[in-house]
Amino acid sequence: MEDKKRWAHTLAARVIFVAAFLGLWEYVAKSGMMGEKSELIFPSLEVIGGALVKNFVQGYAGMSLWVYIGNSMRLLLEGLLIGIILAFLLSGLSMVSRVFYDICNLVISVFDLLPGVALLPVVIIIFGVKPGVIVFLVIHAVLWPMARNVLDGFLAVPRIYIEAGQNMGLKGASLLWGVYIPAATSYIVSGLKVGWARAWRGLISAEMIFGVASCPGIGLFINQMRTNMNNAEMYATLVVIIIIGLVVQYGVLSPIEKCTVKKWGMSR
Amino acid sequence: MKKYVRLLAICLGITVMAAGCGNSGQAQKTSGNQAAQGQAEDSTGSQAAEDEADGGNQDADNTGGEEATLNIAYQYGLAYAPLSIVKEQELIEKAYEEATGNKVTVTWNQMSSGADINTGISAGSIDAGFMGVGPAVTGVMKGVGYKIFTNLSGQEHGIMTNDDRIQSFEDLIGSSNQIALVNIGSFQHILLAMALENAGYDPHALDSNIVAMAHPDGMAALESGNVSCHLTSSPYIFKEREEGNLHEIMDVAEAWGVDGSFIVGVASERMHDNNPELYQVLCDAIAEAVDFMNNSPEEAAKITCEFDGNSEEDELAYIQKSKYTIETKGLFELASFMARTEFIEEAPGSYEDLVFENVKGD
């Protein structure tokens, strides 16, 4: 009962916030306070809504926005998967070897500071001009925060779990799998959250700068809308980006959290 | 339930307040102008945006002694060289004072793309900008609220390849060879389409071979063999032509030579209508700088080489290979081509739809 009430509160607060935001937007758009070209640079909600439909029905260059989203998502998933596996590999090896840990720690600190887009020229020279470059940037975006979180999580595993694990004969990989990873789940989940957000943003900004026309993604779509002064379509695409972000947050990450750390009473 | 009503009221309150601020901000502009003078010089970003009300459209009937402001947006590179002269020699400031007895504060904003400048002008924070003919035509036809007030320069363009097997478009169409150019929908992209059409192909036949990369990145990618072609403009095209292992597919260079309009200046209709003196001064300043470039290129190179990051000799050589003129060439033809090949949605009815009355050319 309590839960239900709180849920209703949360929902109401959110609905009010969104409604107020949209109201404000519409007011600004209609008031003309953005200058005489208001409808061009600050389109009203109806126009953006229409553009949203147009994005999916008509799209750009003969392809619906779905195609662009599909391309982006494919590259994103590929990069996320590789990035997450690498993050576990790095953190796992760091727990085994002290030297590797020291190096790994430095590498993570250094690379985490580099914006992926700034690496683009180097990446192009090394890897060539392929959609793989985008995958590389997604990996770059997800790997370091993820590895940092997993490593912190491993270091924070209470000694008693490790000893209990050793006591039942776990060692090496089985200890990693049987104790370290489940015990660090809350860190891993927050690493996933940060990594996902970074990867999603990194993907779009990379696509805006570096567009491969044979595999056009959502960033390229935004850039085209901008170049062609189709601002309503551009805002509509931003809305789509937000919606995808929310779907992943509430459709994938929250359920993962719910059936792990929340269920185990381990949330920090 | 009461709580929500209150919350809603607060939200609405904020909305109204924000709206009020917007209006009062504008109202203050005329009275607070004097005070703002000192700051105008370092006005950047948001402040520039707030300054929307003044800028070029200084009311003509304002009392004397009031200072006008002019926000100019430009981009980086050789094609924009005359602007370095205008800026360094303060041609606008001097001419405006001579013509009206008043001062003008000119703010130069370097921006990274025509699309950014288009947004700036439509938001009212920029009065005049310089960009490729592609985004300029797009902006005019989209109703951003500006027209072309001058031509600035023509440059050489070309497509280079590092692959001996590629001799013509025939070898590219249907292949997986990649063509680097600065952006999809950019002037270089339009040139590719034009060259394709001239050669008898579908103008969009190579669209899926394009990779969008900034000029220097594209050059690096071509030299390292990561792309097989690079369609670029001077000075990069000059540098690439000097490389022994690259060769050129001539169609692009033939489609649009150095004489054709490449970079043009656009001015907001607001400034053109409200402050004709300032508009005229701006036109004259560009004309003067262009003359200076053509009459004394050595001196010009001394001034501009620093901005463009070239040695003085290189800069002079590049300037002499460029064409600086205030007369447009091929502008209407290009705009019509863009409409026909769906780079823009709407075709201009006439040359005069694109330019202000003082501009000469075609």
Next chain:
Amino acid sequence: MKKEEAILEVQNLSKVFDANTDNEKDVLKDVSLQVARNEFLCILGPSGCGKTTLLRCIAGFEGYEGSVLVNGQERRLPGTDRIMVFQDFNQLFPWKTVEKNIQYPLKRQGIRDKAMLKERSEDVLQKVKLSGYEKYYPYQLSGGMKQRVAIAKALALKPEIILMDEPFAALDAMTRNELQDELMRISLEEKCTIIFITHNIQEAIVLGTRILVLAQEGKIVVDEKNRIEKPVTPASEGYGATWERLHSALYQ
């Protein structure tokens, strides 16, 4: 006691903390000890006497000099023949249910048969009076219940020796008494060998069949059979005298 009967033998065990530094300290010095099968050995000692360290050395969590033999075979690393029950309630894996916590080490030992696993876990849970809590997660249990599960987990593995490091020290007095009674009952029924660390004299007398008192550096000052008949209450014959004797040894 003849050597062959000893299930556990500790020979000349020494342990130094902060070796080769200014803080160098002998925690255990030349400790030797034998434990017979089915013995319930209670080790009493003041704080810092090294009793916990001794237990951790036996369990294989610490490095040391000397040797630990289980059934005559040297042991250096942790293993399922010596199962530790810690003082900390959080020794169960929070990501596993009670049942899975018990079954997991069994699975690691190679028992794959589901029915058998279920039977074993139900059996031990019944022994610690936690039937019906199979599907609970540790965070849903009280401290005393968690310790019961930890004991059940140890019992399920049927180790040679169960090592208990003050498992009831953090419990309230009532729960503590209850668990003492149950542990004593289980130890009588199950025929298991237990080493039980405590600093509580009453606990040692109630549970132990043999009682050791350690002084600094692990020196054994008392080593005696507890001949008071079980169940022990403060009214049992000899309780008072034993208590006095242990107390004076402990605080001399």
